[in-house]
Structure formats: C-alpha cells, structure tokens
Amino acid sequence: MDAALGPPAAMADHGDDLTPMMTQYVELCERYDDALVLFQMGDFYEAFCEAAEVVSRELEVALTQREDSTGTYPMAGVPIRSAASSVETLLDAGYRVAVAEQVEDAEEATGVVDRAVTRVVTPGTVVEDELLAPGSANYVACLASATGEGEGTYAVAVVDVSTGEFRVTSADSREGIRDELDRFAPKEAVLAPEFDGDFDLDCMVTPHDPDAFEVEAARERLESVASRPEAVVENDAELRAAGALLAYAAHTQTADGALDHVTRLTRDDPRDRLELDATALRSLGVFENPSGSDDHTLLDVLDETSCALGRRTLVRWLRRPLRDRERIEARLDAVAELTHASLVREELRDLLRDVYDIERLVGTVSRRRANARDLRALKATLDVVPKIRETLSETDSALLADSRADLDGLDDVRGLIGRAIREEPPTEITEGGVIARGFDDDLDELRTNAREGREWVEGLEERERERTGIDSLSVGHNEVHGFYIEVTNPNLDAVPEEYTRRQTLKNSERFYTPELKRREDEILGASERADAREHRLFREVREEVAGETERLQALADTLAALDTLATLAHVAVENRYTRPELDHDGVAIRDGRHPVVERGTEFVPNDVDLREERFAVITGPNMSGKSTYMRQVALIQLLAQVGSFVPASEAKLPVVDRIFTRIGASDDIAGGESTFMREMTELTAVLHDATRDSLVLLDEVGRGTSTTDGEAIARAVTEFIHDEVGATTLFATHYHDLARLGDELDGVRTLHFAVEGDPDAGDGTGSDGVTFLHTVAEGSASASYGIEVARLAGVPESVVERSRDLVARETGSSEPATDETDEPGEEQRSAGDESEAGDEAAIPPEAVAELRELRVAELTPVEALVRLDTLKRRFDDQDN
Ligand SMILES: Nc1ncnc2c1ncn2[C@@H]1O[C@H](COP(=O)(O)OP(=O)(O)OP(=O)(O)O)[C@@H](O)[C@H]1O
Numbered sequence: 001m002d003a004a005l006g007p008p009a010a011m012a013d014h015g016d017d018l019t020p021m022m023t024q025y026v027e028l029c030e031r032y033d034d035a036l037v038l039f040q041m042g043d044f045y046e047a048f049c050e051a052a053e054v055v056s057r058e059l060e061v062a063l064t065q066r067e068d069s070t071g072t073y074p075m076a077g078v079p080i081r082s083a084a085s086s087v088e089t090l091l092d093a094g095y096r097v098a099v100a101e102q103v104e105d106a107e108e109a110t111g112v113v114d115r116a117v118t119r120v121v122t123p124g125t126v127v128e129d130e131l132l133a134p135g136s137a138n139y140v141a142c143l144a145s146a147t148g149e150g151e152g153t154y155a156v157a158v159v160d161v162s163t164g165e166f167r168v169t170s171a172d173s174r175e176g177i178r179d180e181l182d183r184f185a186p187k188e189a190v191l192a193p194e195f196d197g198d199f200d201l202d203c204m205v206t207p208h209d210p211d212a213f214e215v216e217a218a219r220e221r222l223e224s225v226a227s228r229p230e231a232v233v234e235n236d237a238e239l240r241a242a243g244a245l246l247a248y249a250a251h252t253q254t255a256d257g258a259l260d261h262v263t264r265l266t267r268d269d270p271r272d273r274l275e276l277d278a279t280a281l282r283s284l285g286v287f288e289n290p291s292g293s294d295d296h297t298l299l300d301v302l303d304e305t306s307c308a309l310g311r312r313t314l315v316r317w318l319r320r321p322l323r324d325r326e327r328i329e330a331r332l333d334a335v336a337e338l339t340h341a342s343l344v345r346e347e348l349r350d351l352l353r354d355v356y357d358i359e360r361l362v363g364t365v366s367r368r369r370a371n372a373r374d375l376r377a378l379k380a381t382l383d384v385v386p387k388i389r390e391t392l393s394e395t396d397s398a399l400l401a402d403s404r405a406d407l408d409g410l411d412d413v414r415g416l417i418g419r420a421i422r423e424e425p426p427t428e429i430t431e432g433g434v435i436a437r438g439f440d441d442d443l444d445e446l447r448t449n450a451r452e453g454r455e456w457v458e459g460l461e462e463r464e465r466e467r468t469g470i471d472s473l474s475v476g477h478n479e480v481h482g483f484y485i486e487v488t489n490p491n492l493d494a495v496p497e498e499y500t501r502r503q504t505l506k507n508s509e510r511f512y513t514p515e516l517k518r519r520e521d522e523i524l525g526a527s528e529r530a531d532a533r534e535h536r537l538f539r540e541v542r543e544e545v546a547g548e549t550e551r552l553q554a555l556a557d558t559l560a561a562l563d564t565l566a567t568l569a570h571v572a573v574e575n576r577y578t579r580p581e582l583d584h585d586g587v588a589i590r591d592g593r594h595p596v597v598e599r600g601t602e603f604v605p606n607d608v609d610l611r612e613e614r615f616a617v618i619t620g621p622n623m624s625g626k627s628t629y630m631r632q633v634a635l636i637q638l639l640a641q642v643g644s645f646v647p648a649s650e651a652k653l654p655v656v657d658r659i660f661t662r663i664g665a666s667d668d669i670a671g672g673e674s675t676f677m678r679e680m681t682e683l684t685a686v687l688h689d690a691t692r693d694s695l696v697l698l699d700e701v702g703r704g705t706s707t708t709d710g711e712a713i714a715r716a717v718t719e720f721i722h723d724e725v726g727a728t729t730l731f732a733t734h735y736h737d738l739a740r741l742g743d744e745l746d747g748v749r750t751l752h753f754a755v756e757g758d759p760d761a762g763d764g765t766g767s768d769g770v771t772f773l774h775t776v777a778e779g780s781a782s783a784s785y786g787i788e789v790a791r792l793a794g795v796p797e798s799v800v801e802r803s804r805d806l807v808a809r810e811t812g813s814s815e816p817a818t819d820e821t822d823e824p825g826e827e828q829r830s831a832g833d834e835s836e837a838g839d840e841a842a843i844p845p846e847a848v849a850e851l852r853e854l855r856v857a858e859l860t861p862v863e864a865l866v867r868l869d870t871l872k873r874r875f876d877d878q879d880n
Pocket residue numbers: 597601602603604605606620621622623624625626627628629666774775
C-alpha cells in the first residue's frame with residue numbers, strides 16, 4: 001500500500017501521547033485509508049509525513065515541519081482558496097483525496113476544533129464544476145455478478161454524482177459486461193470482491209467494503225431510489241452492483257442530502273438497443289479517432305448542440321442507438337419536422353443556448369452548495385421555458401408535441417427565485433445583498449433601520465457644526481473606534497458637555513455622544529441581523545428548490561431531448577442528409593457518404609445494395625477506399641438507429657441488432673502470433689454472436705498468418721457467415737481468390753474499387769496514369785494494384801517491374817494492371833520483359849539476391865510493401 005495513505009507510522013507509534021489535533025488527523029487517515037487526507041488548519045489544507053511528501057512533490061509546494069511534544073513531522077499544505085486545482089493535480093497523479101474540514105467555529109470550540117471529512121474526491125465522483133468537462137458525463141461504475149441460481153450473469157451500474165444519473169444493466173458473460181463497461185467509459189470502477197481485481201481496466205479501480213455487496217444490504221440501500229428495488233432490477237447481479245455503487249457514492253459524498261438528487265435508477269435492457277462494443281465504437285471513430293483524439297469523429301460532426309444537457313444526451317444516444325423501430329421513427333419524425341420548419345428549429349436552438357446545465361445545478365442545490373447566482377441561473381433557464389413552449393406550439397410530430405406538453409416551467413420555483421433573489425447577487429451567501437427587497441418584511445425593516453441610522457450619521461456633521469459653531473468639525477469612522485466626531489485642538493473650548501473623549505491625536509481630539517453610540521449599535525446590530533436573516537432566508541429558498549428536484553430533472557430531460565433533436569435536424573440540413581427508411585430486409589444505400597471523411601475532401605459518393613446478396617467481398621488496392629466504404633455503411637446504419645438523418649441520397653435499411661467490426665489491423669504491421677491470436681479471438685466472437693440481423697464489417701481477416709492459411713480462414717469465415725449466420729456482411733480483402741466466391745455462393749457479391757488510367761503508361765517521371773477514383777464497381781480488382789501503389793509511393797521503376805515479374809511467375813500468369821474485372825480471356829502480359837526494367841545496372845546485387853529469394857505468395861500485402869520500402873531505402877542510400 002502507498003505509504004502516503006492510511007495513518008502515518010511515525011505518528012501512530014506515539015499512540016495516546018499524540019496531541020489531540022494529531023490524534024484527529026491519524027483517526028481520519030485510518031477511516032479514509034484509501035485516500036490522501038487534506039486536513040484543514042485555518043486557511044490551509046495540510047498533510048503530514050509521507051502524505052506531505054506527496055503533496056509537496058505533486059503540488060510543488062514547500063515541505064516544512066511541524067513540531068510538537070511528540071516530535072517533528074514533515075508537513076506540506078495548500079491554501080484553501082486554490083484547493084480545486086490542487087485536488088485536480090492529486091487526482092491526475094492517481095490519488096483519491098479526502099477533504100477534512102473544520103466543522104466547528106474555531107472561536108467557539110472548547111479545545112481542539114472538530115474536523116470531519118466532508119468529501120472524498122475521486123475521479124469518478126467529482127462534483128466541482130472546475131473539475132468537470134461541461135458536456136460529458138462523469139461516471140463511476142460498479143461491477144458485480146449474480147449469486148446462487150443466476151450464476152453467470154454480470155451487471156454494471158454507473159452513477160454520475162454531478163447530475164444524479166444512475167443506471168444499471170447486465171450481460172451474460174464477462175466479455176459482455178466488459179463491453180458494457182467500456183461503453184460508459186467510466187473514470188473509476190468499484191469491483192465486487194469476487195472479481196478480486198482481475199478486470200484489467202483503463203480507469204482507477206477502487207476497492208470497496210465487501211459488505212456493501214451483500215444482497216440484503218444492497219437492497220436496503222436502493223430503497224432510497226426505488227420503493228421496491230426488485231421491480232426495477234432484473235437480477236441479483238444488478239441489485240448488488242447498483243446497491244454497492246450507491247453505498248460507495250454515499251461514502252464519498254458525506255454532506256447531508258448530498259445524494260438527494262439521485263432519485264431514480266434506470267435499467268437499460270440490452271435487448272432494447274443496437275449493440276456496439278468498444279472495438280466497434282473505436283474503429284468507426286464515433287467518439288475518438290484511431291489516433292485517440294476526439295476531433296474528426298462522428299460526435300465532432302454531430303455536436304452542434306446548444307447546451308451541455310443536449311451534448312450529454314447526444315453522447316448517450318450515440319452510445320446506445322435504438323432497436324425499437326417505433327421509437328426510432330418517432331425521433332425521425334421529430335427530426336424531419338424540424339428540418340422543414342427552419343424558423344422553429346433556429347429559434348429553438350437559439351433559446352436553448354440560454355439553458356444552463358440544470359442537471360448539474362440540481363446536484364449543486366441538493367448538496368446545499370448552490371449560491372444565489374446558481375439560483376438566478378436556474379431562473380434564467382426557467383424563463384426560457386414558456387418561450388420554448390410557444391415556439392413549439394405549431395409542431396405536430398409526437399415527440400415534439402409530447403415535449404411541449406411535458407414542459408413544466410416550474411412557475412412556482414421561478415416566481416419564488418424571482419421574488420427572493422436579487423438580480424445580480426454576490427457569490428458569497430453570508431454577507432448580505434442576496435435577498436431582494438419586498439420579499440421579507442422583517443428583513444426590510446432591519447435594512448430600513450440600518451439605512452436610517454446611516455442617514456442620521458451622515459447628517460450629523462452638518463447639524464453639529466451648526467449647533468457648536470465649529471466649522472472644521474467632522475464625523476468619521478474607523479474599524480477600531482467606530483463612529484467619532486473630530487474637533488481640532490484650537491476649537492476644543494467650543495466642545496459641548498455631552499461629548500465624551502474617545503481618542504487623542506496630535507492636532508485633534510475624537511469624541512462620541514450617547515446618541516451616536518446608540519445609533520452605531522443600532523446600525524451594526526441591524527446589519528448583522530439583516531445578514532444573518534438573509535442567509536437563513538436564502539437557505540430556506542434553496543431548500544424549497546431542492547424539494548423540486550424531480551420536476552427539475554424531468555425538465556432537464558425534456559430540454560436535453562429537444563436540443564438533441566434540433567441538433568440532428570440542423571446537422572441534417574447543413575450536411576444534406578436524408579431520412580432513412582427502416583422497413584427493409586437488406587441494406588440499399590444510394591450515394592452514401594462517410595460523414596466524417598466527407599468533411600474537407602471532395603468525397604465520391606457510393607452505392608451499396610445488399611438485399612439480394614447480403615455478403616459483399618470488396619477488393620481493391622490499398623488506399624482505394626475500402627475501409628471508408630465499409631465504415632460509411634456502418635455509420636449510416638448507426639445514425640439511422642440513433643434517429644438521425646443519414647449522409648446519402650437514399651437509404652433503405654433494416655433495423656440491426658448489432659454492428660460488429662474487425663477493422664483497422666492494417667495499422668498494426670507488427671504481425672506475429674499475438675496479433676493473429678487476438679484477431680482470431682475477435683473473429684470467434686463475431687462468428688459466435690452475430691445473427692441474421694447483424695451488420696458485420698471484416699477487414700482483411702486472416703492476414704496475420706501465411707497467405708495459404710489466411711486465405712483458407714477467410715474463405716471458411718465467408719462460407720460460415722453465408723451459410724449459417726446470414727448476417728449482412730462487408731468483407732475487404734486482398735485475397736483475390738476470395739473474389740471467386742461471388743461466383744460460387746448465391747448470397748455473395750464481389751465489388752472492387754476502381755483505379756483510373758493505365759499503370760503501364762507510367763514512364764517513371766512521376767506522371768503515372770493511376771488515380772484513385774474511390775468508386776465502387778461490380779467484380780474484383782486486378783491483383784497487381786499493390787505494385788502500382790508501390791510505384792506511386794516512389795519505389796524505383798526497376799524494382800516495380802521486377803515485382804511484377806515475380807508475381808507473374810508465382811501466379812503462373814500475368815495480369816494487366818487495369819481496373820477491368822478478372823474476366824477470362826484478358827490479354828496476357830508477357831512475363832519477364834526485361835527490356836522495360838530500366839537500368840538494371842543501378843540495382844545493387846544484394847537487392848537482386850533478396851528479390852530472387854522473396855516468396856511473394858507467402859507475404860501479406862503489407863509485408864510486401866514493407867519489403868519494397870526497405871529495398872527503396874537501399875536505392876536511396878546508394879544514390880546519396
Ligand atoms: N469515397 C471517397 N471519396 C473521397 N476520398 C475517399 C473516399 N474513400 C476514401 N477516400 C480517401 O482515401 C483514403 C484511403 O481510404 P481507405 O483507408 O478507405 O482505403 P483502403 O482501401 O481501405 O486502404 P487500405 O487497404 O490501405 O486499408 C482515405 O484517406 C480517404 O480520405
């Protein structure tokens with residue numbers, strides 16, 4: 001265990017001899033032994049011993065010492081006002097942080113001030129706005145399995161403590177639940193004891209009290225969100241995961257009412273949605289592109305949301321596209337209506353820009369951390385609601401009409417905040433200036449008294465000058481002595497009797513009068529009481545708002561859905577998307593485009609028709625557009641099931657149950673057994689789980705092994721999917737033999753990517769005739785395009801010719817490298833025509849030897865390219 005966590009040995013050794021304050025520290029370290037304890041001392045958070053070393057190192061603050069009767073301890077601290085960024089740094093460094101605050105007024109305390117941990121900040125339970133990304137959910141997840149008869153069932157629950165979103169779902173295998181978990185991309189995960197930490201996760205893994213996973217304890221815990229937890233969850237695994245997670249959330253949020261906004265547990269039924277595992281999400285570039293960044297992604301293209309609520313919902317919809325056609329059509333109807341009603345759409349989007357993140361605001365209110373500005377922000381959002389309702393008044397589609405009917409503007413709450421809170425209040429809620437005039441008579445009276453008192457004092461100087469005849473008499477105020485009347489020394493004779501001396505200065509004396517004193521006390525008392533009363537009134541208002549949490553959450557849901565629908569409509573109009581038809585048995589897309597690649601390129605649209613033949617083998621040279629084509633089919637299908645329009649001029653689609661992708665291995669040229677093993681494991685999952693209703697994308701399956709094996713595997717996979725599974729499948733391959741399957745199997749068609757021009761026209765000057773058209777066409781591509789690509793990449797002409805020669809020898813034939821199909825009877829090119837091979841003398845002898853030994857048939861295309869590249873380097877080196 002990290003020595004910075006738990007009670008420091010150096011202190012614990014002193015047992016009862018420790019000072020009371022250090023005893024408190026050690027006890028808190030003991031209780032929160034998985035977190036680094038930050039211990040409030042006045043205006044600082046301090047850490048001691050090993051924890052101090054961590055704080056000093058990570059936060060770059062001085063390591064000092066604290067000395068007491070028992071010894072000298074290393075100490076390091078950070079000012080409370082910069083705590084948020086310090087906590088963030090510690091979280092980034094992999095620590096959880098327990099914030100121990102003084103929970104008693106230092107002046108009122110007898111003995112040592114009482115301290116308690118008010119928050120345990122962990123990556124998955126952060127609630128501070130500064131530490132949260134605005135439009136993204138921040139989940140902590142919990143994994144558990146079923147006990148007893150449900151064995152073999154696994155569940156994952158997630159909660160976003162900042163918004164109160166709380167979900168649970170299950171799967172019937174470890175892999176399945178792993179996929180679920182990856183889909184949520186949690187920042188932190190709590191594992192049930194039975195996993196014994198053996199899930200290899202990307203996020204922080206937190207051990208948690210095994211008792212919380214007991215079925216009974218979990219059920220009791222869930223009663224705060226569901227009166228009969230069993231009615232919401234499907235099995236014990238879900239009960240344990242959700243219950244233990246709520247217990248963990250409570251462990252981190254110790255303030256009263258801190259979880260009041262976690263009001264409901266939503267169960268996601270896996271059968272309700274289109275399944276997309278993490279591999280599919282990644283290879284399709286939904287949330288992150290292959291290089292791991294979040295630009296050039298589908299989300300990036302779609303995210304034209306107006307508010308954070310909408311963005312989070314858009315992400316949720318993309319993560320969980322629907323399978324229920326009625327629900328999809330309902331979304332599509334709404335999007336369609338908004339694409340036509342451009343005024344309504346733009347007005348709606350405009351209004352939604354004024355909507356604050358009320359989901360998080362509700363969380364802040366229920367943690368009793370909301371200040372007056374937060375409440376005003378809430379009111380600003382509520383002010384927009386009637387306008388949104390008005391904007392939607394003419395809409396017909398069911399979702400929009402229902403949203404309009406559901407929109408509860410919480411007029412009571414809005415009225416209350418409007419009456420109670422000033423328009424531009426300060427952030428501090430204890431120092432007055434928060435409650436509006438007219439809201440509370442007592443407060444107004446106190447304020448009037450204070451004001452009158454101040455006015456009386458303001459007029460005092462004038463009155464006293466007149467009364468005493470001392471023109472230089474002045475009235476002032478200072479922190480120490482309060483109000484005073486100042487008279488310069490030459491005028492002291494004229495000072496009236498009732499003046500009492502308060503202070504003597506070099507050239508003057510300061511006095512007060514009984515009336516001035518009385519007024520002063522009155523002003524002070526009234527202001528203090530007014531501030532205190534304001535604070536109390538504010539808390540009452542906040543309490544009242546907190547009581548409306550569920551209505552506010554319902555409003556947030558409706559606004560979020562409206563924003564997402566308006567966004568999808570906006571994106572559809574901007575990018576010329578069309579409404580997909582989802583009542584078909586197979587996929588037929590006209591002029592389909594890749595929503596991300598089409599940005600910033602002259603994109604060539606392509607058709608796809610997989611109705612008669614549901615399996616397409618796609619050939620074509622590298623870089624011709626095979627992967628893009630396959631991905632665009634999957635993305636169009638995904639978008640359709642999200643309820644979005646799609647980039648095509650027409651899309652007739654089925655509703656699919658799952659999208660499988662095995663793409664992208666081309667970036668991984670490491671080869672070797674482990675890659676091949678992984679490829680085969682993934683393939684097993686596809687063959688095992690795919691159904692007739694699935695969409696399967698396979699890219700160069702089998703390439704991790706020798707050509708013979710690879711080709712055999714690819715063929716067997718094709719036959720299996722074709723004969724047994726019947727899934728709609730796109731299979732990109734370099735194995736030309738596979739293309740022949742199109743003739744052998746009824747349900748397989750062969751497509752290829754065309755290349756324009758005659759590669760033989762290349763004269764080595766760089767003006768080769770080959771251009772990628774990115775157009776898909778019937779039939780298979782010529783096998784020698786790989787070599788043409790090598791030529792385009794700059795491999796010397798002589799090597800290119802030699803490669804062509806070798807291919808011809810290996811295959812026993814030589815094909816012209818044109819984009820014609822492999823029709824029999826094509827003119828054969830004479831093999832080994834050395835006269836075109838250029839200056840053979842320029843080839844280093846060892847390269848010739850290497851070429852002669854090359855067993856082309858046993859190389860994968862990428863390996864062949866790598867070998868060509870090595871050869872090219874030899875030439876370059878020789879030339880230099
Ligand atoms: N329809 C298209 N219109 C315009 N550009 C396209 C199109 N399809 C693909 N491209 C561009 O061509 C490049 C290569 O595409 P892609 O990666 O799909 O080829 P590939 O045949 O799968 O190649 P490899 O076999 O090497 O994986 C991409 O960078 C893309 O920008």
